[in-house]
Amino acid sequence: MAEKTQLHTTEEAEEKVIVVGVDINGSGNNTEACLDELGLLIDTAGAKEIGRLVQKRERVSPGFYLGKGKIEELKNLVCELGATGVVCDDELSPAQMRNLEEALETKVMDRTMVILDIFAKRAMSSEGKIQVELAQLKYRLTRLAGLGASLSRLGGGIGTRGPGEKKLETDRRYIKDRISELKESLEEIRTHRELLRNQRKKKGSVVVSLVGYTNAGKSTILNGITNAGVLEEDKLFATLDTTTRIAQLPGGTNIMLTDTVGFIQKLSHHLVEAFKATLEELQYADILLHVVDASDPSAEEHMKVVYDTLKELGCEGKPVITVFNKMDSADIMHVPEDKNSLSQINISAKNAGDLNSLLAETERILKTFRRQTKVLIPYSKGGLLSGIYGKCEILSEEHTEDGTLIEAYMDDETVSRLNDYIKE
Ligand SMILES: Nc1nc2c(ncn2[C@@H]2O[C@H](COP(=O)(O)OP(=O)(O)OP(=O)(O)O)[C@@H](O)[C@H]2O)c(=O)[nH]1
Ligand SMILES: [Mg+2]
Numbered sequence: 001m002a003e004k005t006q007l008h009t010t011e012e013a014e015e016k017v018i019v020v021g022v023d024i025n026g027s028g029n030n031t032e033a034c035l036d037e038l039g040l041l042i043d044t045a046g047a048k049e050i051g052r053l054v055q056k057r058e059r060v061s062p063g064f065y066l067g068k069g070k071i072e073e074l075k076n077l078v079c080e081l082g083a084t085g086v087v088c089d090d091e092l093s094p095a096q097m098r099n100l101e102e103a104l105e106t107k108v109m110d111r112t113m114v115i116l117d118i119f120a121k122r123a124m125s126s127e128g129k130i131q132v133e134l135a136q137l138k139y140r141l142t143r144l145a146g147l148g149a150s151l152s153r154l155g156g157g158i159g160t161r162g163p164g165e166k167k168l169e170t171d172r173r174y175i176k177d178r179i180s181e182l183k184e185s186l187e188e189i190r191t192h193r194e195l196l197r198n199q200r201k202k203k204g205s206v207v208v209s210l211v212g213y214t215n216a217g218k219s220t221i222l223n224g225i226t227n228a229g230v231l232e233e234d235k236l237f238a239t240l241d242t243t244t245r246i247a248q249l250p251g252g253t254n255i256m257l258t259d260t261v262g263f264i265q266k267l268s269h270h271l272v273e274a275f276k277a278t279l280e281e282l283q284y285a286d287i288l289l290h291v292v293d294a295s296d297p298s299a300e301e302h303m304k305v306v307y308d309t310l311k312e313l314g315c316e317g318k319p320v321i322t323v324f325n326k327m328d329s330a331d332i333m334h335v336p337e338d339k340n341s342l343s344q345i346n347i348s349a350k351n352a353g354d355l356n357s358l359l360a361e362t363e364r365i366l367k368t369f370r371r372q373t374k375v376l377i378p379y380s381k382g383g384l385l386s387g388i389y390g391k392c393e394i395l396s397e398e399h400t401e402d403g404t405l406i407e408a409y410m411d412d413e414t415v416s417r418l419n420d421y422i423k424e
Pocket of ligand 1: 213214215217218219220221232233235236237238239240261326327328348350
């Protein structure tokens with residue numbers, strides 16, 4: 001009888017981790033909220049939080065992240081609870097990671113590694129996958145030196161999976177070559193995006209971008225307005241890929257409405273850098289709709305994180321409408337005021353009437369950027385009309401002997417493009 005083939009299960013044992021944070025200057029509540037959030041991230045990455053340890057300190061220890069005594073305590077806790085690793089709430093330097101791993105003799109991870117792991121799972125488009133793999137390999141390259149034992153060993157879990165469940169490489173030479181390859185692909189994507197942007201500009205489309213903290217309801221708003229069918233989920237980072245759909249404002253103007261990846265606290269510079277190709281699009285938006293989950297007790301901190309990230313992306317000063325969402329929730333204590341925005345509106349993304357009000361408010365604000373202008377477009381230049389219909393709110397239109405006489409609210413760019421045809 002033939003020998004039975006032994007089946008090797010590819011399923012990895014569940015990682016059980018201890019969450020570790022440093023509470024700087026006793027900022028208390030926010031540290032707890034950050035750790036709760038890290039717990040959710042860990043859960044999303046498929047691991048389990050089995051314990052928590054917080055150290056109050058004036059600053060993070062540059063060599064070890066924690067103080068000596070706390071490290072001892074953590075080591076005992078790892079043994080006692082049978083943890084397979086620890087996750088620190090801040091991005092660890094390569095030295096901190098190496099030192100902690102040596103001291104604790106267990107796998108050491110950080111917030112960035114967990115987020116990268118989730119991104120790798122969620123990336124669907126080839127662009128998303130390239131961006132994630134590049135960020136993962138860059139992160140990994142700096143941490144291969146010296147021990148980095150848990151990262152370089154063949155074991156699985158957080159930090160070892162690339163996009164599409166493929167295993168991340170550990171060979172330095174290979175990683176370097178792959179990084180150059182990915183960078184080239186990203187450059188091609190950038191060029192392609194620029195091309196699309198120029199086409200949009202020619203057509204004169206208005207671009208409205210949904211931005212905000214992860215889980216605020218951006219995709220729900222896009223779906224409610226345009227039936228885009230984007231995944232909306234009560235999970236962090238449900239969306240990774242950018243989706244753009246055409247929507248119509250009440251006055252008839254078409255806009256391009258864009259949904260993209262959400263922001264989060266302590267989003268490392270690496271990650272923002274990695275997603276620049278996608279997030280760069282925000283720089284070209286005419287207006288940002290900043291979606292805030294009003295039912296979250298940390299709403300104000302989240303708003304600050306969003307503005308800081310926008311600044312890092314070069315979007316400081318972009319016109320913003322703040323959209324306080326989930327107003328149907330029973331948990332709302334108070335709605336903060338946003339001094340950074342041109343206007344704020346309270347909605348529930350689940351209510352069609354509210355979404356119409358949001359569109360009307362967007363239209364009202366866009367109108368303030370515009371001038372009422374009258375142009376006479378000769379019939380021989382009929383092509384110019386599509387740029388007006390697509391982008392401007394038409395007030396009147398008349399077919400005269402000399403051409404089409406149109407009065408509309410136009411933005412500066414359209415006005416200068418039609419400069420030769422302006423009547424008054
Ligand atoms: N009660 C209530 N829930 C909402 C509302 N809007 C969105 N949600 C829920 O909030 C969760 C997150 O919504 P998403 O639209 O996926 O959030 P997002 O901002 O796209 O999140 P990321 O893609 O992770 O950045 C989902 O479970 C939605 O059903 C709302 O107005 N009221
Ligand atoms: Mg989303």
